[in-house]
Every structure is written in structure tokens, then in C-alpha cells.
Amino acid sequence: MPRLADPNPIKVADCGCITPFGGAGATLAALLRGERALQPVPVGGIAGGDLVPLALLPGRDIDETALPSWGPAMKRLLAKHIGPQWGTAKRPVFFTSSNFGVGHLHAYGRTRDEKHLTFGSPYGCVDWLRRELGWGENFAIFSHACVSAHLGLVHASRVVSAGLADEALVVTFDFISPFVSGGFHALKILNADFPAPYMNRATGSIGLGDGAAYAVLKRDGDGFKILGQNLHNEMYHFTANQPDGLGFTACLAPLMEKTKGLRLWVKGHGTGTLDAGRMESTRMAEIFPSSPLTGWKGSLGHTLGSCGLVELAIAIEAIRAGRTPGTVGSSAPAFTPNVALEPFSNREFNAVLCASNAFGGAHAALLLAHD
Amino acid sequence: MLLVVLMLRCSLLMIERYIQAVNTESPGLEDPAATRERLKSRFPAGAARRMTQMGMLTGSVLGGLEPTGEDAVIYASEFGESRALESFLESFPNASPTMFQTSIHPSGVQQGLIGRQRSVPELFPFAGAGCIAGHALMAALLNPAKRVLFCGGDERGTWLREHGVASERTFAFALSLAVEDSPGAIGCLRVLPDDGAAEALTLISWFELLAQKNPFDGSLLPGLKLQLVWKKS
Numbered sequence: 001m002p003r004l005a006d007p008n009p010i011k012v013a014d015c016g017c018i019t020p021f022g023g024a025g026a027t028l029a030a031l032l033r034g035e036r037a038l039q040p041v042p043v044g045g046i047a048g049g050d051l052v053p054l055a056l057l058p059g060r061d062i063d064e065t066a067l068p069s070w071g072p073a074m075k076r077l078l079a080k081h082i083g084p085q086w087g088t089a090k091r092p093v094f095f096t097s098s099n100f101g102v103g104h105l106h107a108y109g110r111t112r113d114e115k116h117l118t119f120g121s122p123y124g125c126v127d128w129l130r131r132e133l134g135w136g137e138n139f140a141i142f143s144h145a146c147v148s149a150h151l152g153l154v155h156a157s158r159v160v161s162a163g164l165a166d167e168a169l170v171v172t173f174d175f176i177s178p179f180v181s182g183g184f185h186a187l188k189i190l191n192a193d194f195p196a197p198y199m200n201r202a203t204g205s206i207g208l209g210d211g212a213a214y215a216v217l218k219r220d221g222d223g224f225k226i227l228g229q230n231l232h233n234e235m236y237h238f239t240a241n242q243p244d245g246l247g248f249t250a251c252l253a254p255l256m257e258k259t260k261g262l263r264l265w266v267k268g269h270g271t272g273t274l275d276a277g278r279m280e281s282t283r284m285a286e287i288f289p290s291s292p293l294t295g296w297k298g299s300l301g302h303t304l305g306s307c308g309l310v311e312l313a314i315a316i317e318a319i320r321a322g323r324t325p326g327t328v329g330s331s332a333p334a335f336t337p338n339v340a341l342e343p344f345s346n347r348e349f350n351a352v353l354c355a356s357n358a359f360g361g362a363h364a365a366l367l368l369a370h371d
Numbered sequence: 372m373l374l375v376v377l378m379l380r381c382s383l384l385m386i387e388r389y390i391q392a393v394n395t396e397s398p399g400l401e402d403p404a405a406t407r408e409r410l411k412s413r414f415p416a417g418a419a420r421r422m423t424q425m426g427m428l429t430g431s432v433l434g435g436l437e438p439t440g441e442d443a444v445i446y447a448s449e450f451g452e453s454r455a456l457e458s459f460l461e462s463f464p465n466a467s468p469t470m471f472q473t474s475i476h477p478s479g480v481q482q483g484l485i486g487r488q489r490s491v492p493e494l495f496p497f498a499g500a501g502c503i504a505g506h507a508l509m510a511a512l513l514n515p516a517k518r519v520l521f522c523g524g525d526e527r528g529t530w531l532r533e534h535g536v537a538s539e540r541t542f543a544f545a546l547s548l549a550v551e552d553s554p555g556a557i558g559c560l561r562v563l564p565d566d567g568a569a570e571a572l573t574l575i576s577w578f579e580l581l582a583q584k585n586p587f588d589g590s591l592l593p594g595l596k597l598q599l600v601w602k603k604s
Contacts, residue, residue, distance in 0.1 A: 047464055089569075089594030092506075098475065101500075102456075105536065109460050120536045121450060122476075123499035138569070140506035141499035143451070143476040151495055158513045164595075182463060183471030233494045235484040238472050250490075329478045357470065360481045362494070 005013040008212040010157040011223030012368070013167065017213035017313035018077045019300050020055045027300070031314070032343050035301045038194055039327075045178045047110070049222075053194050055209035055301040062176055066115035068125075070175040070210070071132065075211055078133055078171070086169050087136030096142045096152040096172040098305030101125030103169035103177025105334045127140040127163065129173075139245055147231070147356050148172065148305030149213070149312075150364030154229045166218070172306040173212035180304070181208055187239065195272025195302075197295040197303055198281045198339040199330040203285050204274035213309040225369040227351065228258040236360025241276055241361050243351025248283035249365035255353070255371025256287070262351040264288055265324060265344075267315050269357045271302050276357060278335045285336040288353070292340035298342055300331020300339060306363060308356040315352050319370050322347045346370075386512045387520075388548040390558035394432035395582040396585035397545040398525070403427075403445045403454065418486030423455050425526040428543035430483020432490065433522045436547045440526050443493040443516035447507035449500050449574055451476040453537035478568060480522060482539035492516070497523075502569075504577040505592040511548055513563060523574060558584075558601040568572055572597070 016023060020037040021030040030037070037055035042048045045063040056062060062172050068083040075082070101119030108116040116225040119125045122141050130139055141289045142151045149172040156168035184190035184206065193205035217226075232251035264281045264290060268280055284293050296311060297303075318324045327334075334341060346352075355365045383543050398406055403424035411419035413434055419427065425448070438444065459470035463491045471495065472478070478497030493514065497507045511521040522545035528537020548560065570590045580587050584601050591597035 044464060049464070074552070089592070105460055105531075106463070109463065114534070117534045117536055118536070120498070120531075123449065123501060124536070126499060127501070136593075137501060137571075140502060141497060143498045144493065144494065145475055145497045154493075155495060155510055155513075159509070162513055164513075165511070178463070179460075182466035183459070183468070183474075184580075186466040186468040186471055188468075231493045233484075233491045235481065235488060235490050238478075238481070238485060247490075250492075359475060360477075360485065361490075 007228055009225040010160055010217050010219060012215050013218045013221060013222065013223040013314065014216040015214065015313045015316050017078060017211065017310045018073055019209065019211050019310065020057050020145055023119060024313045026349060027314055028258055028321060028325065031296055031299055031328055032323060034065060034328050035149040037209060038299065038301050043181045044362040049183065051192055052181060052190050053207035053301065054181060055207060056176060057210045060210065062114065062178060062181065064107040064177050066104065066113060068101065068119055070173065073172060074129060074212060075132065078214060081169065082250055083134050084136060087138050089138060090166045091340060093130065093135055093139040093164050093169045093171060094142065094152040094156045095126045095139060096148040096305055097174050098143055098145050098148050099174045099180055102179050103175065106177055106179040143305060144172035144308055144358060144362060145360065146358035147364040148303055149307065149309035150356055153215065153309065153366060154231065157226060157229065167215060168217045168249065170217065170309065171214045173307045174306040175210045176208050181272060184208060189273055192344065194329055195298045196330040197270030197272050197298050197327050198277050198334050198336050200333045204272055206271045206273060206351045207297065209303050211300065211303025211306045211310040213306060215309060227249050227367040227369050228255045229366045230254045232363045236361045239359050241279055245279035245283050247361050247363055249287065251365050252287050254369050255365055262304045263349045264351050265346055265349045266291045266293045266294050267311055267352060267354045268295045269296050269355055270327065272314055281336040281339055285338040289338065291338065293338045294324060294327050294340045296325060298327060308354065309322040312354050312366065315354055318346060319352065377520045386562045387500065388550065388560045389556040390560065391547040391549050391550045391556055392436055393546040393581050394435045395578065396432055397582060398430045398541055407496050414483065414486050422482045424541065425452055425454060425479040425524065429522055429524055430486065432543045432545035433520060434483055434487065434575030436520055436545055438484065438489050438491060440490050440519055441517065442491060443514045443519045444491050444509050445495045445511045445519060445521045446477050446480040447497040447574055448479055448525055449498065449503060449561040450525050450528065450537050451498055452478045452530055453528035456495050456531055457531050491548065499521055500523065502571050502592055504572045504574050508591065517550060521546050521548060525597065540575065544581050548580060556602065560601065561598040562591060563596050565590065565594060
């Protein structure tokens with residue numbers, strides 16, 4: 001196994017996630033078994049409607065409650081980081097989400113219970129959470145749809161790299177509510193079908209899932225090295241990518257130099273939509289022809305703004321275990337031969353590329369060394 | 372970027388950027404339809420029809436700086452696209468796809484950029500109150516792009532405003548920042564270490580500094596202070 005030469009990369013010193021399967025270890029194990037967390041749920045929750053594939057935390061209802069139904073899960077996830085050591089001048093917290101507590105605004109509309117309004121804005125929601133966790137006031141909030149978590153990682157890396165912080169905590173969370181399921185259903189990309197990422201079939205479909213994750217970034221000490229990160233924003237269309245797929249290339253190209261000599265596997269975005277999935281797998285096959293491409297949203301659903309960090313935590317767990325889950329929910333024919341439909345050993349690889357995409361043609365990629 | 376990192380890590384002395392231009396909008400209680408009529412000539416034909424007030428205002432102040440494919444964009448809004456959010460919530464049980472996509476942060480800045488088909492390498496959208504101005508400024512100052520466009524604002528909500536979940540005031544700002552000083556620079560931003568008590572610089576306070584071209588020397592974030600100096604014209 002070749003050693004990776006990079007002077008002083010930022011390191012992921014600690015990382016974790018929570019999905020309907022449990023923590024990163026339990027989630028990895030379920031994905032390796034090919035299990036699917038997505039279940040048919042009425043799109044409008046208590047209001048009913050079409051059944052759509054959603055992956056909700058066990059016991060959590062899609063209709064929001066006050067206090068937030070996701071609060072206990074966040075406290076479990078961050079249990080070892082509770083206390084005043086975070087949110088300080090040298091240990092800032094970067095929160096990311098695409099939903100925050102917006103489900104509470106929908107719940108307020110349904111119930112007129114004013115307790116929901118406390119959690120209805122990004123700040124109200126995050127400020128409540130950080131107080132519950134005992135953290136200080138030095139925190140920032142990013143929201144950029146489904147690349148939100150990547151932005152938190154990029155900016156936290158810069159802050160730590162510049163010496164403005166000793167370490168930084170990136171926290172991301174997205175919990176499904178009728179607000180977001182109703183929105184995606186209205187866009188006609190969340191329907192009755194279960195998602196089959198990168199599968200060449202007649203109709204595309206996504207699923208949505210609850211997910212939260214965190215990462216502690218440091219300059220020194222042990223941890224998984226971040227070899228590079230890059231972003232690109234097409235600004236071609238609100239929901240669609242530019243049809244030539246060049247947005248994917250524009251995001252990945254600056255990382256090409258850093259991947260020389262590496263044996264990569266790729267954790268793609270792969271929501272289950274046809275056009276974006278075909279473009280992504282085609283571009284990945286062109287740029288990294290010998291790298292298997294896998295994606296896990298066919299099981300976990302799309303955890304939206306949090307997917308970049310939730311799936312990074314699972315990727316790190318997969319590296320530790322030496323085995324990477326395949327593209328759960330999909331079967332042949334895939335769009336391209338690089339799509340890994342079955343689990344595979346990752347011991348012969350020494351890096352993973354984690355990619356995410358979002359509305360507005362936003363792209364993000366993170367290159368992580370195995371050792 | 373490497374130079375910036377080395378300078379900071381070796382000395383932690385100062386980060387400095389030069390303000391090339393500033394645009395602001397403060398339309399008071401102007402109705403969204405009136406804003407659209409007033410600003411529609413600044414956008415490609417057909418684009419303005421679908422834009423929100425926040426999108427029109429942010430797109431206008433940012434568009435005036437003529438973004439290029441080399442610029443990084445930092446966007447800060449406490450509440451984001453409040454009017455679209457209100458409309459989307461009102462559309463249930465027949466959820467509106469248009470209002471859904473328009474309500475998603477950072478639609479306010481994307482509307483103008485998509486209308487003009489301006490790709491950008493990096494877009495960092497911030498949300499929330501507290502230290503938002505300080506953190507967004509630091510994102511601008513740490514960004515490796517030669518030119519960084521820092522924009523933001525909020526739009527006055529209706530029923531969400533009455534519950535404190537939308538802004539009381541409509542405003543927008545955009546400024547371009549460069550690493551190097553130039554004859555055309557109109558001001559300078561400096562961030563220095565500080566051991567004084569941190570007092571959050573709110574987004575509206577930051578907007579007022581830009582709109583009034585007022586100087587500032589005070590707390591930015593815990594451990595950091597900001598100096599804003601305007602050049603005499």
C-alpha cells in the first residue's frame with residue numbers, strides 16, 4: 001500500500017452519523033447486507049396522500065412535534081461532545097442543513113401551536129440545539145441545499161488551516177417533514193417507486209431520509225487526511241444540471257492532480273433521478289475509469305443537506321472495516337460499467353472520493369486518504 | 372491561498388482586503404411588484420417575471436459588480452426567502468413546486484445568477500442571526516479567489532414576520548473584495564486578533580456600515596476584531 005505524500009492536510013479526527021439503522025457502524029453493516037431503510041409513508045404525514053419512500057428514524061413521526069422529535073437523536077449523536085468546550089473562539093461550530101426546523105413551520109400551519117415557531121427559523125432551531133448541547137455562541141450556519149455539509153467541511157478546513165481555530169466541529173442534520181416530502185412530491189421526483197441509483201430504467205425516483213452527522217477537523221494528530229476539496233456552481237437551472245454534464249467535470253478537474261498515483265473508489269451522489277444519475281456515472285467513468293462508483297441513497301434515502309457528511313461518516317466506517325457497500329436498491333443494467341452494484345473490498349484502494357450535487361447545479365467533492 | 376495561510380499561521384497578525392465597489396438597496400416598504408417593475412431592466416428578458424423581491428434586490432446589487440466565472444460568492448441572509456416560504460406553506464395541501472424550489476436557501480442569490488447564466492466556482496450561503504456577519508466576512512477573507520463578492524440581505528415578511536420568523540426590513544448589499552490595493556479601491560477591511568469581549572455584528576448593522584459608508588473598529592467574532600476604513604474620495 002503506497003503512503004500518501006501531502007505536507008499538512010486537515011484531518012478528520014472524529015466523525016459520526018445517525019440514520020434509521022443507527023450509528024455509522026450499524027448503518028454500514030445494514031448497507032453491506034443490502035438492507036433498505038426506506039419504507040412507504042404518506043407524503044403528507046397525518047394529512048395522508050400518496051405513499052412515498054421515506055427513511056425515518058425509528059419511532060420518529062414525519063409530523064413534527066414540539067419539542068422537536070429529532071432533539072433526542074442529536075443528543076445521542078453528539079453525546080461525547082456535549083459541554084462548553086465547543087462554540088468558543090478557538091473551537092467554533094459550523095452547522096449545516098437544508099431543512100433546519102422548517103418542518104415546525106408546516107406543523108404550526110397545521111396545529112397553530114406557537115411552540116413550533118421557536119424552531120421555525122434556521123437560527124432559532126440551531127440556537128436551541130446548541131444550548132441543549134451546552135455550546136457557546138461562536139457558531140455559523142450554512143445552507144446550500146444538498147451540498148450544505150460539504151460547505152461546512154470546506155470552510156471549517158480553511159479556518160483550521162489558517163490557524164484561526166485549534167479545531168472545528170461541523171454538525172449537520174436534516175429530518176424529513178411534510179414540508180420537504182410535499183415539495184419533492186410536487187416536483188414529481190418523489191413518487192411511489194423506490195430509488196435505484198445509476199440503474200438504467202424507464203422512470204427515475206428518489207427517496208428521502210432522516211440523517212445527521214458530525215466531524216471534528218484538526219491540523220495535527222491522528223485522523224483521516226483530507227487531500228482536497230472542491231466546489232462548482234453551474235447556475236444553469238434551478239433544479240436541472242446543464243445537459244452536457246460539464247458541471248461534474250468542472251468540480252472534479254481541480255482534484256485530478258491530487259489523485260495521481262492513488263487507487264480510488266468513489267462514493268457518488270446517486271439519488272435515483274435518471275438524468276443526473278446518468279451524467280454523474282458517465283463523467284465519473286470518463287475521469288476515473290478504474291474506480292468503482294457506489295451510492296447509498298437507494299437504502300438511506302436522500303438526507304439532503306446532510307448527505308455529504310452522513311455518507312462521509314459511513315465511508316470512513318467502510319474504510320475501517322475494509323469493505324464498501326454496493327449501490328443498494330439497484331441492479332443491472334447500470335448506466336456505466338463502473339457502477340458497483342455489490343459490496344467490494346476496499347483494502348486495495350488508498351483513497352475515496354465523496355461527491356454530492358444540489359439544486360442550482362451545485363457540485364462538491366472531497367478526497368479522503370485511507371490512512 | 373498558501374501565502375495567506377502561511378502568513379496567518381506564522382504571525383496571526385492581520386488579514387486585509389480592499390473594497391473595490393459597494394452596492395446597496397434599501398427599498399423601505401416597497402411592494403414586491405413595484406420592486407420588480409423598478410429593477411426588471413437589469414435582468415434578461417423573461418427572467419424577472421419569476422423572481423422574488425429578495426431575488427431581484429440581491430440580483431441587482433450583485434449584478435452591478437458583474438460576477439465572472441472566476442469569482443467566489445459569499446451570501447448571507449438571516450431568514451432567506453421569506454415570501455416564497457410563506458407562499459409555499461400556504462399552498463398546502465396542494466404543494467406548489469415553484470414556491471418549493473424558490474423557498475430553498477440560497478434561492479435569493481441563485482435567481483439572479485441563473486437568470487444571467489453565471490457559473491461561479493464557490494458559493495457559500497450563510498443563514499441565521501448571531502455571528503452571521505462575522506463568519507460570512509471571514510469566509511470572504513479566507514477565500515482563495517482573486518476577487519470575492521460578498522452579498523446578502525433580507526426581505527420583509529408578512530405573517531411569518533408577525534411571529535418573528537421573517538425580517539422586519541428589506542435590504543440588500545453587495546461588495547467586491549480584492550487581495551491587492553488599487554487606485555480604484557474605495558475602502559479596506561482588516562481583521563486582527565482581539566482579546567476583548569465579543570459582541571455580534573448583526574447583518575443589518577453591517578448593511579448600515581456599507582450603506583452609510585461609516586467606518587468601524589470593533590468586535591467581529593470571539594478573538595477577532597474588524598476595522599473598516601473608507602478612503603476619502
